[in-house]
Amino acid sequence: xxxxxxxxxxxxxxxxxxxxxxxxxxxxxxxxxxxxxxxxxxxxxxxxxxxxxxxxxxxxxxxxxxxxxxxxxxxxxxxxxxxxxxxxxxxxxxxxxxxxxxxxxxxxxxxxxxxxxxxxxxxxxxxxxxxxxxxxxxxxxxxxxxxxxxxxxxxxxxxxxxxxxxxxxxxxxxxxxxxxxxxxxxxxxxxxxxxxxxxxxxxxxxxxxxxxxxxxxxxxxxxxxxxxxxxxxxxxxxxxxxxxxxxxxxxxxxxxxxxxxxxxxxxxxxxxxxxxx
Ligand SMILES: [Fe+2]
Ligand SMILES: [Fe+2]
Numbered sequence: 001x002x003x004x005x006x007x008x009x010x011x012x013x014x015x016x017x018x019x020x021x022x023x024x025x026x027x028x029x030x031x032x033x034x035x036x037x038x039x040x041x042x043x044x045x046x047x048x049x050x051x052x053x054x055x056x057x058x059x060x061x062x063x064x065x066x067x068x069x070x071x072x073x074x075x076x077x078x079x080x081x082x083x084x085x086x087x088x089x090x091x092x093x094x095x096x097x098x099x100x101x102x103x104x105x106x107x108x109x110x111x112x113x114x115x116x117x118x119x120x121x122x123x124x125x126x127x128x129x130x131x132x133x134x135x136x137x138x139x140x141x142x143x144x145x146x147x148x149x150x151x152x153x154x155x156x157x158x159x160x161x162x163x164x165x166x167x168x169x170x171x172x173x174x175x176x177x178x179x180x181x182x183x184x185x186x187x188x189x190x191x192x193x194x195x196x197x198x199x200x201x202x203x204x205x206x207x208x209x210x211x212x213x214x215x216x217x218x219x220x221x222x223x224x225x226x227x228x229x230x231x232x233x234x235x236x237x238x239x240x241x242x243x244x245x246x247x248x249x250x251x252x253x254x255x256x257x258x259x260x261x262x263x264x265x266x267x268x269x270x271x272x273x274x275x276x277x
Contacts, residue, residue, distance in 0.1 A: 028215075028246070030151050041151060044133035046158035048186035050143040050167060056134065056187040063195055063276040065128060070267045073121045073277065080126060096120060097254050100263070102244045112237075114266050115205040116244055118197065119212055122189030124277075139186045139213040141223060144172025149220040170225065179228035180211065188213065196277055200270050207234040208241045218242055 030037070068076075078091040100117035125135045138151055145168045146156040161167045174183060185191055194210035201209070216222040218238045227235070 028151075038152065040133060040137060042155045042158065043131070044137050044186070045146075045150075045152060045155035047133060048140075048142060049159060049161045050173070050184060052134075053142050053184045053187045057184075060192060061195060066277050067274050068277060069274055070118060070121070070271055071264075073124055076124045076127050077121060080123070091256075092120075092123070094254070094256070097256055097259060097263075099244050101254060101259070110266060110269070111202050111205050112208075112241065114270055115201065115208050115241065117263055117266065118193070119209050119241075119245065120189060120193075122191075122193030122196070122209075125189055125192055134187050135189050137188065137213065138215045139188055139190055139211070140216050141172075141174075141183045141226065142186055143167060143184050144174055144226075145170055147216050147220070147222040149222050150216045174226055176225060177228050178226060180226060180231050183223075183226055185211075185214065190214070196275055197271075200272075200275075204234055204237045207231075208238050211238055212242060212245060214238075 074093045074096070078093050080092050096117050096119070099119065100113050103113045103116045123135055126132060140146060140150050142161065146153060146159070146162070150156075156162050166172065190210055190213050194206060197209060198206045211217065217224070218235065219242075
């Protein structure tokens with residue numbers, strides 16, 4: 001881990017890190033969102049261009065940043081401090097345990113509980129030094145028209161791709177029903193973690209991780225013209241999962257140490273001891 005990058009994050013971004021997802025606790029009420037959320041999306045929408053996404057993919061893929069276990073990544077995630085969280089002192093992994101425990105209590109399959117347990121681990125991009133607008137927040141396709149159903153879509157006016165008429169056609173660089181696998185999404189923790197875990201999870205779990213922040217699709221039903229049959233079959237799983245991601249903040253306090261053995265077993269069932277990140 002680069003301690004220099006971490007120091008910057010803790011001091012500069014610390015107070016607003018993960019603000020966009022923290023806001024989701026309030027059921028995604030963006031009309032009354034605080035100024036820092038608005039500013040977050042302004043930067044996000046201005047900078048997430050097709051060229052930016054392709055550059056990030058070249059930087060991180062094939063995976064070569066480090067080799068480590070799922071538990072090493074959890075420890076790394078926990079080095080981040082979210083000072084905007086009212087439950088200051090809770091580790092970042094607390095949300096992972098909460099999401100997974102909500103799934104477990106409802107008797108969901110083991111692979112889905114595991115998906116919940118790891119789904120935000122890609123946020124370690126922030127530990128590598130990525131600005132938060134390239135880590136968290138809602139995701140959307142680049143290389144074709146930006147939907148006006150995306151939160152704060154007015155800020156796409158600041159995005160250079162908006163001045164390229166071809167990139168703002170309905171299909172842009174894509175073909176009808178080409179499948180999401182051929183679509184470049186705005187860069188963030190979803191795509192990054194997908195690349196890390198895709199060979200170890202059932203396709204439903206991998207799909208959930210890759211598109212859990214794609215609210216324009218799973219909440220607003222935008223971009224359906226890009227889906228193939230496989231995507232359409234997987235979409236209900238994504239919608240099912242997202243209820244747990246948003247609303248899993250329970251009153252009940254979790255004892256993470258007590259829960260750990262269950263999750264150690266679950267992680268070992270699906271993942272090798274060390275993975276490429
Ligand atoms: Fe997330
Ligand atoms: Fe989450």
